[in-house]
Amino acid sequence: MGVGRNTISWTLFILCLCDWTAAQISFSVTEEADKGTVVGSLAKALNVNVRDLETRNLNIVSGYSKKYFDADLKTGDLYVNERIDREELCPNTVKCTINLELILTDPMVHHRIEVVIVDLNDNAPIFVEKLHSLNISELSPTGEHFLLPLAIDADTGRHSVKTYRLSPNEYFSLDVQSSGDHSVSAELVLLKALDREKQAVVKLNLTAVDGGNPAKTGSLNINVNVLDANDNTPSFNKTLYKARVDEDAPTGSVVIQLSATDSDEGDNARVVYSFVKRGNFNPADVFSINGESGEITVKNNLDYEAESAYEFHVQARDQGSSPRSTNVKLLVEVVDVNDNAPVIAVTSLMNPVKEDAEIGSVVALVTVTDRDDGKNGQTKCKISGSVPFKLKSNYKNYYSLVVDGHLDRETLSSYNVMITAVDEGNPPLSSTDVITVHVSDVNDNPPRFLEHVINIYVKENSPVGVLIHTMTAVDPDVGENARVTYSLDGGSTLMSVASVVNINSETGDIISLQSFNYEEMKTFQFKVQATDSGVPPLSSNVTVNVLVLDENDNSPAILPPYSEHGSVNSESIPYSAEAGYFVAKIRAVDADSGYNALLSYHLSEPKGNNLFRIGTSTGEIRTKRRMSDNDLKSHPLVVLVCDNGEPSLSATVSIEVVVVENTAAIQTQFRHVPIKEESFSDLNLYLLIAIVSVSVIFLLSLITLMAVKCHRTDGTFSRYSAPMITTHPDGSWSYSKSTQQYDVCFSSDTLKSDVVVFPAPFPPADGDLISINGGDTFTRTQTLPSTEKPKVPSADWRYSASLRAGGVMQSSVHMEESSVMQGAQGVLVQNWPTASSAADAEGGEVSPPMGAGVDSNSWHFRYGPGGPGAPPQHLKPGEVPPEAFIIPGSPAIISIRQNQGGEDDKSDFITFGKKEEAKKKKKKKKEKKDKKDKGKDDGDE
Structure with a gap:
């Protein structure tokens, strides 16, 4: 122990890894060191000022039941806090270490401290047996080995048993064997043959020596019994x-x-x-x-x-x-074998966590241990479920539980974080641990009123000090952050509002400080501010409208002239007054409003008066009947004016009505109150102007419509003349053509060269003279000028695209012999052929049947506004149908395509087939058919 107290050494290692939490510090201290023994300087190892250790809340966390080490915040040293026995702490272990977790805040710094416990040679080797006996035959050959007991030393490393010594003797020597990491063993080696008769028992002493300085020893007595044979x-x-x-x-x-x-x-x-x-x-x-x-x-x-x-x-x-x-x-x-599941140990650092904690704030330290070896002891740790936290790896199996998302206590006040650790064994084993993280409140919500604007109704003349309303604001925070106080926030008018109402800061009760008079103040406005007790405090405002309700506290007031001071309220009427004669009009007002100001007029005196009556709502006094000789000449009247309040208030006025003989006497004898006529109001003027304006607009519209109708005439088409058609001796003919263009096709069996042409509904203003020659070509020969251009119709004449080939059209229209199309002056146009068209409603259409081609003989044509079944069209004398131009002769059906002034007018032609040509083609076609029947191939179509 003394040696341990005097030999304290420490070594500092700083492992700088990539992560902020991966710094590792290493110290060493001998076992059995006294309490208070300084292990090393934390301030120097962390490279921080000693004064910062206390302000930054230095915290040392260990996973051991005893707190072997602690920090002196005044000196910054790490010192021994509990007696350390290496043999008790780390039995059968060569290297004994204690791992500590060191945490500094503001900013958060995490270090891992490894303290190596240096072994002292405080245990001597011992043998379990006190006496060991060996039976060796006397015939045993020299060099034979005999195993000896092992000595036990609680110390490890160089302080464990290193060698053995044998007491001097003539028969045996000692063979010491070292097995590397394992223990050192000793064997007896027979040097000289034994002779039982000479010495039956050989006593030896075996000494075990450890590697300490000074070395410690332990001994064992050995008796060698010499046996025979x-x-x-x-x-x-x-x-x-x-x-x-x-x-x-x-x-x-x-x-x-x-x-x-x-x-x-x-x-x-x-x-x-x-x-x-x-x-x-x-x-x-x-x-x-x-x-x-x-x-x-x-x-x-x-x-x-x-x-x-x-x-x-x-x-x-x-x-x-x-x-x-x-x-x-x-x-x-x-x-x-993977037979041990990982063990999760959690050291809480910050619980509860403030809801405004920044992302990355450390909540707890998580340590995962697995007693297995190799991959069976390697673990992975993760968080199950969706929570605003994550695990951050610090060092090997050490993790930090940090904030990884926004926290809101008002949404969720606590989280159950499930941590799962899985090893890499086969099959893998896992374990789970649930950490409950509580979220503490931060003043992040201002008080909130339930309404944006609050209306308070107060009766006038209410007593002073009465409770008129209680304000209520809610704050989703808790504790002091949710304790709300109320105050008036009147802005620049705070002084005037404070003289009218007062608010209880704790309860929110609004109390009136004066009696309200509706006639002086109908409404006023102020703001109430709700402030919580958080740090810093948050507040919100609400607008309060106080509306004073009217009470019937004002009597009606009679208006002049009957209320003038010193005036005599008298009126005169002629004796000849008829029933309904106007006598006087009483006017009164009431300072109240609503029903409290709704006035009614009554005659209260004399009772049962049958000569006069008064309008209840107008206040006009009129006669009820004609005067009679029995009626008095003077009639005192008392008019009672009442409002409609509860209770009703009233006022009276006295008028004396005098009956006179003529009107002149009325003007000279008595004071007459003139009757003021009602002025013409602005509203009536606006209504009159509006009615006149609407009437004028209606008349102008009607006149315009009639003018447009009268301007139209039925002779619209009379100014257009029919196109000019000219025949020639060679059998060709020509007619006038405007920008409109026609495609005319004949069938091969047309009997005559006469043709019926269907142009646009309106003749062109000017056009080209188009001639049709016997060579079946269509050319433009002359242009006819015109002074005015008619409107172009929208008729859409269509023909099969297969009928067109360049600028020359092949004869492909079937001539309907049975159909007659004739047009002359005054002649009924009928028996129109039937065809299909896209302009049926316009009056005519042309289309080929299904599969119609160049040689198709099944074209049909229909013209007429009503289609098949429509009534025949009658023409006036001298009038040519606007949709048809007719050349006398046998009728033919022509497929016409009308282009209305397009760019491609020059590319359209009309092809006519002659009778002779049709016969030749028919004959040629018959010859080809005969050749085919005989099996001959001419090769010429």
Whole structure:
């Protein structure tokens, strides 16, 4: 112990890894060091000022039951806090370390401290036995080895047993064997043949010496009993046997089969096997051996984590009268099996966590340990579920649980973080641990009123100090952050508002400080501010409208002239006044509003008056009947004006009505109150202007419509003349053409060259003279000028695209002989052929049947506004149908395509077939058919 107190050494290692949490510091201290012994300077190792250690909340966390080390925040030193016994802390371990976690805040810094516990040579080697006996035959040859017991030393490393010494004697020497990482063993070597008759017992002393300075020793007395007689010693075929066995091997599993042979015969050659107990380990506690066969099996459960290997000796002894034996070393390695699940240890650092904690803030330290070896002890740790936290790897199996998302206590006040650790064994084992992280409140929500604007209704003349409303604001925070106080926020009018109302800062009760008068103040407005008690405080405002409700506290007031001071309220009426004669009009007002200001007029005196009446709502006094001679000449009237309040208030006015003979006397004798006519109001003026404006607009629209209707005439088409058609001696003909263009097709069997042309509904203003020659070509020969251009119709004449080939059209229109199309002055146009068109509603259409081509003879044409079944069209004398131009002769059906002034007018032609040409083609077609029937191929179509 004294040596331990005087020999304290420390070594500082800083491992700078990539991560902020990967810094590692290493110290060393000898075991049994006194409390308070300084291990090393944390301030120097961390490169921080000593004064910062306390302000940055230095915290040391360890996973041990005892707090072996602590930090002195004043000096920055790490010192011993508990007595450390290395043999108790790390039994059977060469290197003994204590791992600590050091954490600094503001900013957060995490270090791993490794303190190596240096072993002291405070334990001497000891032998389990006090006396060891050996039976050696006197016939044993020199050089034969005899195994000796092992000495036990609780110290490790260089302080463990390093050698053995044998007391001086003439028969034996000592052979010390070192097995590397394993213990040092010693064997007796026979140097000189024994003679039982000369010395039956040889006493020796074996001393075990450790490697300390100074060295410690332990001794064992050995008695060698000299036996008679056995010539041969059993021998094994190996000097060292090795075996492997799984730690989960069941009881009875075979570990190894040993075999030893003896050259003797009989009992001297019959070998029996047994374990050799050395030190404090007895192989028979773990394994079983068959004495006859040498088979070693598993006796009890193996545990790799408790003992990874077993080294012991097996003895083979013959059964002679003087038995001889030999020993062999057996090393049994226990193979690790993944039979230990990871263990999760959590050290909480910040719980609860503030809801405004930044991302990356450390909440807790997580340590995962697995007692297995290799991959079976390698673990991975993760968080299950969706939570705003994550695990950050610090060093090997050390993790930090950090904030990884936004926290909101008002949404969720606590989280159950499930941590799962899985090792890499086969099959893998896992374990889970749930950490409950509570979220503490931060003042991040201002108080909130339930309404944006609050209306308060207060009766006028209410007493002072009455509660008129209670304000309520809610704050989703908790504690002081949710404790709300109320105040008036009137801005620039705070002083005036504070004289009218007051608010209780705790309860939010608004109390009136004066009695309200509706006639003086109908409404006023102020703001109430709600402020929480957080740091910093948050607040919000709400607008409060106070509306004073009217009470019937004002009596009606009579208006002049009947209310003038010193005036005599008298009126005169002529004796000849008829019933309904206007006498006077009483006017009154009431300062109240609503029903409280709704006035009614009544005659209260004289009672039962049947000469006068008063309008209840107008206040006009009129006569009820004509005067009679029995009526008095003077009639005092008392008019009562009442409002409609509850209770009703009233006012009276007295008028004396005098009956006179004529109107002149009325004007000279008595004061007359003139009747003021009501002025013409602005509203009536606006209504009058609006009615006049609407009437004028309606009349103008009607006149315009009539003018447009009258301007139209029925002779629209009379100003257009029919196109000019000219015949020529060679059989060709021509007609006038405007920008409109026609495609005319004949069928091959047309009998005559006469043609019926269907142009646009309106003749062109100017056009080209188009001639049709016998060569079946269509040319433009002359342009006819015109002074005005008509409107172009929208008729859409269509023909099959297969009928067009360049600028010349082949004859492909079937001539309907049975159909008659004639047009003359005053002649009924009828018997129109039938065809299909896209302009049926316009009056005509042309289309080929299904499959119509160049040689198709099934074209049909229909013209007429109503289609098939429509009534015939009548023409006036001298009028040409606007949709048809007719050339006398046999009718033919023409497919016409109309282009209305397009760019491609020059590319369209009209092709006519003559009778002779049609006959030739028909004859040629018949000849070709005959040739085909005979099987001849001309090769010419």
